[in-house]
Each structure stands twice: as structure tokens, then as C-alpha cells.
Amino acid sequence: MVRVPCCEKMGLKKGPWTPEEDQILISFVQQYGHENWRALPKQAGLLRCGKSCRLRWTNYLRPDIKRGNFSKEEEETIIKLHQIMGNRWSAIANRLPGRTDNEIKNYWHTHLKKRVHQDAAGQKDLRQLQTNLWRSNHPGSEGNGDVQNFTGSIHENFASLDYSISAPGPARVLAETNLKQSAKDSSKTNKYLGPASDSRLQFLSTGESIIEPGDDSIKEDMVFWYNLFLNAGKSQEKFAQIV
DNA sequence: AAAACGGACAACCGCACGCAT
DNA sequence: CATGCGTGCGGTTGTCCGTTT
Structure with missing residues (x-):
């Protein structure tokens, strides 16, 4: 036929x-x-x-359709359900009253997909970053289980958005202070939320500098994670607790 | 000012499924 | 069981519009 x-x-x-x-x-x-x-x-x-x-x-x-922007809660629901269900848009839409599968699908492709992929890539980078942080503060500990425990803990807690992270000891970040250019570059893409004029990456609330002269290799990672943290709604204090 | 570009969203297309005959 | 039909679903395309060059 x-x-x-x-x-x-x-x-x-x-x-x-x-x-x-x-x-x-x-x-x-x-x-x-x-x-x-x-x-x-x-x-x-x-x-x-x-x-x-x-x-x-x-x-x-349809009269019961909800127009307008997606709320934070709706965004989180979509992301979580997509992790479980994949591209089953109609099933996801069933969990979001007033939203259509087409609308959710479009919103995913235009807003959420990039963010999720960026977070996934970032979580991969986090392990390396935390390893660097640990080793910079614990000379002689490279390659042992402590590093893996530390980075694994950070990774898992960050991935699950668990706030109750406590780093083992004051792992102070030492980095190059010359962040002017990277801050300027990042601000162009809305990635850097701190004061662009400041040469140091600082906690906005306390004014405490978390980037000190020293290690040039991790400054870009720090800017990335600092901004990701702020974007995720974490406090600067929690960020300090981690690093 | 105008062309080029890119993001957002609406709409289309083809396939699969379920049901009736 | 095979066929025909209606509908749902997900991928893709088209169009509009704001921004950048």
C-alpha cells in the first residue's frame, strides 16, 4: 500500500x-x-x-497551553528528564503541564543542549583542575590515593549540586594575577561575572582574593569554574570552601 | 544604511504504531 | 494475516527578527 x-x-x-x-x-x-x-x-x-x-x-x-519563558524549575525538570528519557519529548512534555513536546524540543536545542554539554565537558576538566590544585598545595602527594579521593569527592558533589563539600585543608589557589585579558575576553561572552577592571579574581562579597601570584597554568580554569559556580547559583564562600 | 549572520521558534515531513476491517 | 486509516512522535527545515559587520 x-x-x-x-x-x-x-x-x-x-x-x-x-x-x-x-x-x-x-x-x-x-x-x-x-x-x-x-x-x-x-x-x-x-x-x-x-x-x-x-x-x-x-x-x-490549545487553551491550556502555557506561553512565555521557561522557569528555572522547568529547565531543571527538562534537563533531568532528558538524562533519563533521552529525546522522548512527548513523555517529557507530559511532566510539564502547559508545555508541548515541540516547545520543549525547541527549547532544548536552542537553550539547554549547549549548557548541558558545557557542564559535562567542565566536569571532565574539573578532575584535572582539582588534581592540579591538590598537588600545588600538597607537594609530594602526586599519584597517591588522596588526590583521587579528593578530586572524586569534588566531582561527585559538584555534579549532584550538593553544597556540603569540604575540601581537605585550606587548598589555597595560587595563580597569576594578570587576569585582565582573560576577564575581558570572558566578559564578551558573558562568562565572567566579576569586575572586569580588577586584575584579580576576587570574591565579590568578601573582597578576598582567591588568585594569588604564582601558578600561571590554572588561571583560565579558575575563571571558568568560578563563573560556572556563580551561574549555578553557588555562593562565593562555597567556592572558596572547595578550592 | 545595508548586507550577512545567527538564534529562536513555528511548521513540515516521514515513519511507526494501534486499531478497525 | 494483510491492508487501510488516523494519529502521535521526533527529526528537520523554513521563516522571522535582532545583532553584528
């Missing part, structure tokens, strides 16, 4: 819907319901295929 796609039928309109078409569809559905999408456009007097009508109704015209 070869089914002819409904949209190939001659005379049917494609593309964006006009307000008039929307009004016709809304009025018809409210009056007669939508038991048969294929027959609906003809009955309603619309030059659209049934599929197009159904999509327009379910994704845009």
Missing part, C-alpha cells in the same frame, strides 16, 4: 497560519471538537491538511 501524504493534495495551503485561520480552527474545535482531524479542515472550511490543523491546535492554539 502506498499512502499519499496528505500535504501533497492539491490546493492545500502550507506555511505560517494567519489569524483568520486560527480563529476558524478555534471556533470549530470549540463547537464540534476534534474527533477526526482528517475531516476537520473540510468541515471547517480551511485549506489545510488535517495534520497541519492538529499540529497548530496542539502546539499553539
Whole structure:
């Protein structure tokens, strides 16, 4: 059997819907319901295929649809459900009242995908960064289990957004102070949230410097993680506790 | 000022599934 | 069981619009 796609039928309109078409569809559905999408456009007097009508109704015209920006809670829900379910947008949409699968799918591709990938890459980098931090403060400890325990703990706690992290000892970060250029560069991409004019990366609340002259190799990582932390809603104190 | 570019969102397309015959 | 049909789903494309060059 070869089914002819409904949209190939001659005379049917494609593309964006006009307000008039929307009004016709809304009025018809409210009056007669939508038991048969294929027959609906003809009955309603619309030059659209049934599929197009159904999509327009379910994704845009339905009265229970919630318009507007996604809340933080909705974003987190989408990210968590996507980790579990993958691209099963309709299943994810079922958990978010008022949101459609299409809307969630679009939001994922345009907003959330990049962020999640960036976080995943960052978590990978974190182990190396923490190893560097540990070794810079614990000479002679390289290669032993303490380093792995420390970095593993940090990684797991950060990944699960657990605030109760305590680093073993005052692992003070020593880094090059000349952050002007990297801060300037980062601010262009909204990654650096601190004062761009400051040559040191500082806690905004306490003014305490966490970057001291010394190790040039980790300054960029520190800027990255500091900003990721702030973006994630962590306090500077917690950041200090970790490093 | 205008062209080029890129992000956001709406809409389309093809496949798969379930149900009726 | 095979076929026909309606619908749901996810991937992809098209279009609009703001920003950058």
C-alpha cells in the first residue's frame, strides 16, 4: 500500500497560519471538537491538511497551553528528564503541564543542549583542575590515593549540586594575577561575572582574593569554574570552601 | 544604511504504531 | 494475516527578527 501524504493534495495551503485561520480552527474545535482531524479542515472550511490543523491546535492554539519563558524549575525538570528519557519529548512534555513536546524540543536545542554539554565537558576538566590544585598545595602527594579521593569527592558533589563539600585543608589557589585579558575576553561572552577592571579574581562579597601570584597554568580554569559556580547559583564562600 | 549572520521558534515531513476491517 | 486509516512522535527545515559587520 502506498499512502499519499496528505500535504501533497492539491490546493492545500502550507506555511505560517494567519489569524483568520486560527480563529476558524478555534471556533470549530470549540463547537464540534476534534474527533477526526482528517475531516476537520473540510468541515471547517480551511485549506489545510488535517495534520497541519492538529499540529497548530496542539502546539499553539490549545487553551491550556502555557506561553512565555521557561522557569528555572522547568529547565531543571527538562534537563533531568532528558538524562533519563533521552529525546522522548512527548513523555517529557507530559511532566510539564502547559508545555508541548515541540516547545520543549525547541527549547532544548536552542537553550539547554549547549549548557548541558558545557557542564559535562567542565566536569571532565574539573578532575584535572582539582588534581592540579591538590598537588600545588600538597607537594609530594602526586599519584597517591588522596588526590583521587579528593578530586572524586569534588566531582561527585559538584555534579549532584550538593553544597556540603569540604575540601581537605585550606587548598589555597595560587595563580597569576594578570587576569585582565582573560576577564575581558570572558566578559564578551558573558562568562565572567566579576569586575572586569580588577586584575584579580576576587570574591565579590568578601573582597578576598582567591588568585594569588604564582601558578600561571590554572588561571583560565579558575575563571571558568568560578563563573560556572556563580551561574549555578553557588555562593562565593562555597567556592572558596572547595578550592 | 545595508548586507550577512545567527538564534529562536513555528511548521513540515516521514515513519511507526494501534486499531478497525 | 494483510491492508487501510488516523494519529502521535521526533527529526528537520523554513521563516522571522535582532545583532553584528
